[in-house]
Amino acid sequence: MAVETVLNPTQPVNQQIYRILRHDIVQCLIPPGTSLSEKEISVRFDVSRQPVREAFIKLAENGLIQIRPQRGSYVTKISMRQVRNGCFVREAIECAVARRAAQMIDTERCYLLDQNLHQQKMAIERQQQDAFFALDDAFHQALAQIADCQLAWDTVENIKSAIDRVRYMSLDHVSPPEMLLRQHRDIFHALDNRDEDAVAAAMHRHLHEISESILLIRKENSDWFED
Numbered sequence: 001m002a003v004e005t006v007l008n009p010t011q012p013v014n015q016q017i018y019r020i021l022r023h024d025i026v027q028c029l030i031p032p033g034t035s036l037s038e039k040e041i042s043v044r045f046d047v048s049r050q051p052v053r054e055a056f057i058k059l060a061e062n063g064l065i066q067i068r069p070q071r072g073s074y075v076t077k078i079s080m081r082q083v084r085n086g087c088f089v090r091e092a093i094e095c096a097v098a099r100r101a102a103q104m105i106d107t108e109r110c111y112l113l114d115q116n117l118h119q120q121k122m123a124i125e126r127q128q129q130d131a132f133f134a135l136d137d138a139f140h141q142a143l144a145q146i147a148d149c150q151l152a153w154d155t156v157e158n159i160k161s162a163i164d165r166v167r168y169m170s171l172d173h174v175s176p177p178e179m180l181l182r183q184h185r186d187i188f189h190a191l192d193n194r195d196e197d198a199v200a201a202a203m204h205r206h207l208h209e210i211s212e213s214i215l216l217i218r219k220e221n222s223d224w225f226e227d
Contacts, residue, residue, distance in 0.1 A: 007045055007047070012051075013045075013047055013051040014050075014051035014052075014054035014055050014058075015055075017041065017045055017047070017051055017052060017055040018054075018055040018058045018059060021036075021041070021055060021059060021064075022059065022062070022064060022161065025059070025064050025065070025075055025165070026064075026161065026164045026165050026168055027130075027168050028165070028168065028169065028224075030075055031075065031224065032075050032076060032077040032078060032223075032224040033074060033075060033077065033223075033224075034074065034075045035072055035073070035074055036056070036065060036072070036073045036074065036075065037072065037073075038052045038053055038056065038073070041055075056073055060073075062158065062161040063076060063079065063082055063161055063162055064076060064161050076226075077224055077225055077226040078162055078165050078166065078224055078225045078226070079162055079225075079226055080214070080218070080225060080226070082162040083162045083163055083166055083214055084211070084214075085159075086159045086160055086162055086163045087163060087207065087211050089155075089156075089159055090156050090159065090160060090163065090207060091203075091204060091207045091208070093152050093155060093156055094140065094143070094152075094156065094203055094207060095200045095203050095204055095207075096152075097143050097144050097147045097149060097152045097153075098143060098147075098187065098190075098191070098196075098199045098200055098202075098203040099196045099199065099200050100147035100148075100149065101143045101144075101146040101147040101191060101199070102190065102191050102194050102195060102196045102199045103194070103196065104146055104147060104148065105146050105191050105192075105194065109142075109146050110188075110191070110192055112142065113139070113142060113188055113191070114188065116135060116138055116139050116142065117139070117181065117184055117185060117188060119131075119135050120132055120135045120136070120139070120177070120181050120184065121181060123135060123177070124177045124178060124181060129177070132177045133167075133168060136180065136184075139184055140153065140156070141153045143187075143191075144156075146191075166213065166214050166217055169217050169221065175209050175213050179209075180206070180209070183202065183205060183206040183209070184206070186202040186205070186206075187199060187202045187203055187206060190202050
């Protein structure tokens, strides 16, 4: 189990617990098959069981845990079908978002994206994998904001839990951050040129990477996958 975490008293407790547990599951700090106890989690965060129960429900909705009445809750194995379907939907949404962003991007937003890419480079040089993972997400979310469609990112975020687990497992060797940064730069340059076709193609290549890496990741961690 991950280390104890102090919650922020100014934010909703259930949402914080959800985010922390999601982080721990995605990064395999809580491996697939692990039993999760409402009582143990409530002790860990020093809260009542109600916000923990609410966090568990949201984790279950995202396919990260399975709640079995009278039997407990367990971290699910990674579903190959869920990953494939998630990749399909995410690519459809984000390629459309990229095209729209190419129409709407301005100098200020180009600068902000460039700053994000610089921070990604620094995270790689400092071997800060968690920071790179967060900056990767921020880059994609920024494109949805440029396209004036936060709903697109919200939809992607709700379906990509299984994808994120594979992404994190692949960062160190199958899909190294250096390669992902190059792909992000290709997307950025196409956006900077306002080239809709080029940015959609660059986004397709980038998101297709997870589809290519999943088979190798599954071979290396077969006990963590199902179907």
